[in-house]
Amino acid sequence: MNDSNLPKIFVTRQMAEKELDRLRSVAQVEVWPDSLPPSREILLQKVAGCDAMLTLLSDRIDEQVLDAAGVSLKVVSNYAVGYNNIDVEAAKQRGIRVGNTPDVLTDATADLAVTLMFAATRRVNEAADQVKNGQWTTWEPNGLLGKELAGRTLGVIGMGRIGKAFAQRMVGGWNMRLVYTSRTEQADVNGSLGGQRVELDELLAQSDFISVHVALCDATREMLNKETFAKMKDGVVLVNTARGETIDQDALVDALDSEKVFAAGLDVTTPEPLDHNHPLVQHPRTIILPHIGSATDCSRLAMAEIAVDNILAGLEGKPLRCEVNA
Ligand SMILES: NC(=O)C1=CN([C@@H]2O[C@H](COP(=O)(O)OP(=O)(O)OC[C@H]3O[C@@H](n4cnc5c(N)ncnc54)[C@H](O)[C@@H]3O)[C@@H](O)[C@H]2O)C=CC1
Numbered sequence: 001m002n003d004s005n006l007p008k009i010f011v012t013r014q015m016a017e018k019e020l021d022r023l024r025s026v027a028q029v030e031v032w033p034d035s036l037p038p039s040r041e042i043l044l045q046k047v048a049g050c051d052a053m054l055t056l057l058s059d060r061i062d063e064q065v066l067d068a069a070g071v072s073l074k075v076v077s078n079y080a081v082g083y084n085n086i087d088v089e090a091a092k093q094r095g096i097r098v099g100n101t102p103d104v105l106t107d108a109t110a111d112l113a114v115t116l117m118f119a120a121t122r123r124v125n126e127a128a129d130q131v132k133n134g135q136w137t138t139w140e141p142n143g144l145l146g147k148e149l150a151g152r153t154l155g156v157i158g159m160g161r162i163g164k165a166f167a168q169r170m171v172g173g174w175n176m177r178l179v180y181t182s183r184t185e186q187a188d189v190n191g192s193l194g195g196q197r198v199e200l201d202e203l204l205a206q207s208d209f210i211s212v213h214v215a216l217c218d219a220t221r222e223m224l225n226k227e228t229f230a231k232m233k234d235g236v237v238l239v240n241t242a243r244g245e246t247i248d249q250d251a252l253v254d255a256l257d258s259e260k261v262f263a264a265g266l267d268v269t270t271p272e273p274l275d276h277n278h279p280l281v282q283h284p285r286t287i288i289l290p291h292i293g294s295a296t297d298c299s300r301l302a303m304a305e306i307a308v309d310n311i312l313a314g315l316e317g318k319p320l321r322c323e324v325n326a
């Protein structure tokens, strides 16, 4: 078949070659070669006439991009479980399928949330910096005191796949009491983990440690803000591996300064990257990572496999392996 008759796919970043080769066997594939995302202008040019796009969470796929692609576009496959970067409703109106990559990154992301919880709670950044900068002088009874998690109350905001995997680790490993928010009751969490579903205000009032796992949408944007921080216990530890936009960062800086929040561990911020001079990055009681929740070899390969399967199904007009709003 003449190459020009093959479907056209734009992939916005390099990823597992083995998976990209599966696309190349059925389509003309252009992979954006740079380590930084394509600019908006380039994205709009590159998608013109595409049948499919393989996108990252850093690519904003809105009506303008969908329209720039035109009527040939059948599928947008996001290389992420979160799809807040895509206007799913606009895609649906145009008959374009949207895919994501759930499950295969759940353990990796839950593991990172545990890592952040302990690193923040035990002030690992601050302590390691003292050693690295030659500031550690002696062992002392009151030096670098953190908190203990065992037996305390854990609040999980958003009991989806990752929230549940995180809660299993924390409740099982450190015998924590669990409260959580969820749009629906989670019988398995109540049963096997002794969890109690509560309203957000109740969770804030009861929790010693809080971890955010909700999807980002209008209802969850800046759900942690000046008012909600005020409802937390004094000295709470906060972790976020969901999306930066769920937290009002100025309010978090104030809460850290006043020690309402003892420490925070964030894998996600607004924007990404956050300027290294931002007060959150420079604060001694924060640990901020460059959005590495799913960054394990297994997870990233499995995500590429699903993202490619989603495109192949979408090109054939079939339901996707993992379809958003299916
Ligand atoms: N840091 C990282 O590298 C990673 C971050 N993530 C983030 O974690 C999020 C959760 O992932 P999963 O657990 O796999 O997704 P999930 O769909 O299983 O869980 C999402 C949770 O958010 C809740 N939710 C959705 N809309 C809501 C609303 N309007 N109000 C209240 N709650 C709402 C859902 O009920 C569900 O409990 C993703 O959406 C993504 O943003 C996911 C993977 C890696």
Ligand SMILES: O=C(O)C(=O)CO
Pocket: 057, 079, 080, 081, 082, 083, 105, 293, 294
């Ligand atoms: O999958 C996601 O939603 C991420 O944030 C990165 O894996």
